[in-house]
Amino acid sequence: xxxxxxxxxxxxxxxIEYETETALVTENILDSFDIIGIISRLNDEFDIEIxxxxxxxxxxxxxxxxxxxxxxxxxEEAE
Amino acid sequence: MDIEYFVDCIIKWWGDLSYTVWMYFALxxxxxxxxxxxxxGNKRKTxxxxxxxxxxxxxxxxxxxxxxxxxxxxxxxxKKLEQINSDKSIKRKARKKKKKKTLVLGIITLLLVLxxxxxxxxxxxxxxxxxxxxxxxxxxxxxxxxxPVGISYYTLEAIAYLSDVYWEKTEAEKSLxxxxxxxxxxxxxxxxxxxxxxxxxxxxxxxxxxxxNLTTGYQRILWGLFKKLVIADQIAPAxxxxxxxxxxxxxxxxxxxxxxxxxxYMDFSGAIDIAIGSARIFNVKLSENFRQPFxxxxxxxxxxxxxxxxxxxxxxYIFYPISLSKNAAKISDKARKIFRNSFARYTTPxxxxxxxxxxxxxxxxxxxxxxxxxxxxxxxxxxxxxxxPMFLRLLEKLRLxxxxxxxxxxxxxxxxxxxxxxxxxxxAETLGKGFEMFKSIFTDLRFDIMINNLENINIxxxxxxxxxxxxxxxxxxxTLKEFGFPLxxxxxxxxxxxxxxxWYICIFAVIILGAYGTGYDAADLIYAQF
Numbered sequence: 001x002x003x004x005x006x007x008x009x010x011x012x013x014x015x016i017e018y019e020t021e022t023a024l025v026t027e028n029i030l031d032s033f034d035i036i037g038i039i040s041r042l043n044d045e046f047d048i049e050i051x052x053x054x055x056x057x058x059x060x061x062x063x064x065x066x067x068x069x070x071x072x073x074x075x076e077e078a079e
Numbered sequence: 080m081d082i083e084y085f086v087d088c089i090i091k092w093w094g095d096l097s098y099t100v101w102m103y104f105a106l107x108x109x110x111x112x113x114x115x116x117x118x119x120g121n122k123r124k125t126x127x128x129x130x131x132x133x134x135x136x137x138x139x140x141x142x143x144x145x146x147x148x149x150x151x152x153x154x155x156x157x158k159k160l161e162q163i164n165s166d167k168s169i170k171r172k173a174r175k176k177k178k179k180k181t182l183v184l185g186i187i188t189l190l191l192v193l194x195x196x197x198x199x200x201x202x203x204x205x206x207x208x209x210x211x212x213x214x215x216x217x218x219x220x221x222x223x224x225x226x227p228v229g230i231s232y233y234t235l236e237a238i239a240y241l242s243d244v245y246w247e248k249t250e251a252e253k254s255l256x257x258x259x260x261x262x263x264x265x266x267x268x269x270x271x272x273x274x275x276x277x278x279x280x281x282x283x284x285x286x287x288x289x290x291x292n293l294t295t296g297y298q299r300i301l302w303g304l305f306k307k308l309v310i311a312d313q314i315a316p317a318x319x320x321x322x323x324x325x326x327x328x329x330x331x332x333x334x335x336x337x338x339x340x341x342x343x344y345m346d347f348s349g350a351i352d353i354a355i356g357s358a359r360i361f362n363v364k365l366s367e368n369f370r371q372p373f374x375x376x377x378x379x380x381x382x383x384x385x386x387x388x389x390x391x392x393x394x395x396y397i398f399y400p401i402s403l404s405k406n407a408a409k410i411s412d413k414a415r416k417i418f419r420n421s422f423a424r425y426t427t428p429x430x431x432x433x434x435x436x437x438x439x440x441x442x443x444x445x446x447x448x449x450x451x452x453x454x455x456x457x458x459x460x461x462x463x464x465x466x467x468p469m470f471l472r473l474l475e476k477l478r479l480x481x482x483x484x485x486x487x488x489x490x491x492x493x494x495x496x497x498x499x500x501x502x503x504x505x506x507a508e509t510l511g512k513g514f515e516m517f518k519s520i521f522t523d524l525r526f527d528i529m530i531n532n533l534e535n536i537n538i539x540x541x542x543x544x545x546x547x548x549x550x551x552x553x554x555x556x557x558t559l560k561e562f563g564f565p566l567x568x569x570x571x572x573x574x575x576x577x578x579x580x581x582w583y584i585c586i587f588a589v590i591i592l593g594a595y596g597t598g599y600d601a602a603d604l605i606y607a608q609f
Contacts, residue, residue: 031379032394032398033428033464035399036398036402036403039403040408040411040424040427050403051403052246052399052400052402052403053246053247053248056248
């Protein structure tokens, strides 16, 4: 799943070192258009529905936190 | 003495705006800090609340009741939302529906109150205009309702609080005293910064006033006063003279826009410095509202650095929810089928962004110039987002990067013009006047009139000296901050006599270079009217 998330992130913005970056939102590296683009692609790819309340720095600051969010949302929706 | 007469005297005395700023520093701030320090525990909250309500009452009189009722309403609704959240006897879907109803009720009520106070005449007059065009005679008697101080700010704080409780991002406040204080805390009352409830924790801690906070708080206030009195208030009469001038060519129009941009930034960011500094004295940390905005690379970036708390409010409570709504997803799907190219991905953000900038324009007040100001940024930011990939490809071909000096300089100049044009419309008396000014830049650009005007715009040599000196200081400080120079740490590391000497020079600079007396309205804060 992490690889797929990484692929989506590179599709949205290719000039970011996602493997090492841990402040994507905190440091304004990703803007709100990017965030919406990423969520839209994640929703389509993993058939989930990430809501606006999940858009926090904790959930979007790194590729790992985004992957964790996708896993958590998928799990919650399956219950 | 008759109590009513006494209250009336206080309102009249305090209500004279030219006194407000000085009374704020000479009376409200030191006396409240003293009483706060000699009390203990929860009583400190009561002290802050009494002073905050006194400040509100002195500015808006009996309208203080609107702030109190809003706090009670939001407090009750927050508890109700939390109660629904934790009621596991109701099914998840039904719970969500019930929660949503409560939230919608809360937001609509808060917005209705705002509309009644701020927009009723505007709506009425526009209905008259529309009905006249279709031949129906309808009259609107102006109500001229007095707007409670800070209503635009605390209404947004209330909406953010309810939404956060709805999303379970924050717990509902149990103490009504805390809610009263959150909604009325005097340093942020007039011009913000718009404070999120989950970031207001330090407000309820009521710690002792520490020497470090007292010092840094007053230093921040001094910095705010420098911006406001030395630059904004010195340039204010010139802005008024330029905008009220009979003939305006392109040069004067550009000059007016530049002067107003300087005035507005110095006035608003100075007021925010004063608010943050005042709050820091009580160990309360308020959010920053500006981050070197004129070093932004484009209009979107500018709004991430200018009036940050308003921008993040619209982003979190309008842009994201609309972008991720089911209706937006449906429209986006249709757009993908129609366009079948990369433009389709802009459909959803464009819809959301339209509402963000419409709200931003209207939030500033009931005027078409503000609505236009919002739409101006909506169009610019959409163009920027669509053009950005092309611009980056062009840079690649030219073997340049975003960090290259020519690219950065080009972007800074471009942004300054974008902001100036926006402010030109923002400050214009009417939208028509704004368009006239804009048109004159291209059709009637004569610098001789501008130079002639600069000699007759109520600024003497002394004024020019104060403004230019002030600007050099502010631009230097902002540049150092932008490039990460630890200015504060360097000042603090200075030997004590040098450090004291430095702060004395700063105090005297404000006293000597500041604009005072008749003709200058020291308390006429631009963003207090919004």
